[in-house]
Amino acid sequence: MSTIAELEVPAAEFALSSTFDAIPDAEFEVERVVAYDRDKLLPFVWITAPESGHDALDDALRSDSSVEGIELLTDLGDEWLYRMDWTQAIDLVVHLLHEEHATVLTAFGERDRWVLRILFPDRDSLSRSYDFCEDAGLSIDVTSIYELDDRRRGQFGLTADQLESLITASEHGYYEVPRGATLQEVAAELDISHQALSERLRRGHGRLVQNALVIGTEGRDVLR
Known part of the structure; x- marks a missing residue:
């Protein structure tokens, strides 16, 4: 069965480490990454650096030895999309x-770490x-592991009950404005108490935020 894991890697052992040092307030979010040979990666990276500003960030990127072929694709004023070649620490x-045929779902870098969701x-x-990683002397921390099942609920770390409750609430208009159904009505549809439904929804919302929006939160399971 397919497995999703969240991995933390020190910035010093990954690409853009000197940019991390030069621009400590920068945050990096990889939009897409392609490995077109075994020596280079081609990521598209959204970057913010609210305190340092774009000029300092751009200078740091262009002097970073782990990067080649930098191209600014989009400038939103306070957020920038770059295409670049990563050639070191990759x-x-x-x-x-290449070896595991895995997929990088998300990659987020800030302060002194990268968090990869694979x-x-x-x-x-x-x-x-x-x-x-152990054989190569690379530091890695597996902070979360969960399996995908045939209903795909595992992609967001939801239990079966949480998934059913969220879908039922949505189908009955609970999240619409104005609401198409009350909490009590959705609970009746599921044949559970409204207190139980409230708890399921709250926990389900928390898991969705953690696994869909917040990268780097502490997980439930570890590899070892």
């Missing part, structure tokens, strides 16, 4: 993409990647 991602073909490929 062994982990190259291994994931879809692995199975649990064994995750274990092999962990072993690869």
Whole structure:
């Protein structure tokens, strides 16, 4: 069964480490990453640096030894989209993409770390990647692991009850303005108390925020 894991990697052991040092307030969000050979990655990266500003950020990127071929694609004033070649400190991602046929769902960098959310073909490929990092002397912290099931609820870390409750509430208009159904009416549809439904929705909303929006939150399971 496919497995999603969240991995933390020190910025010093990954691409853009000197940019992290030069622009400590910068935040990086990878939009898409392509490995077009074993020596280079081609990521599209959204970057913000509210205190340092764009000029300082651009200078830091262009002097970063892990990066080549930088191109600014979009300038939104306080957020910038770059296309760049990563050529150093990319062994982990190259291994994931080439050897394990994994998919990088999200990658987010801030302060002193990168957080990667990876879809692995199975649990064994995750274990092999962990072993690869140990053998290569790379630091890696697996903060969250969960399996995808045939209803895809695992993609967001939801329980079956939470998924059913969220879908039922949405189908009955609970999230519409004005509401198409009350909490009590949705609970009656599910044949549970409104207190139980409220708890399911609250926990489900929390898992959705953590796994769809917040990267780097502490997970439930660890690999070892």
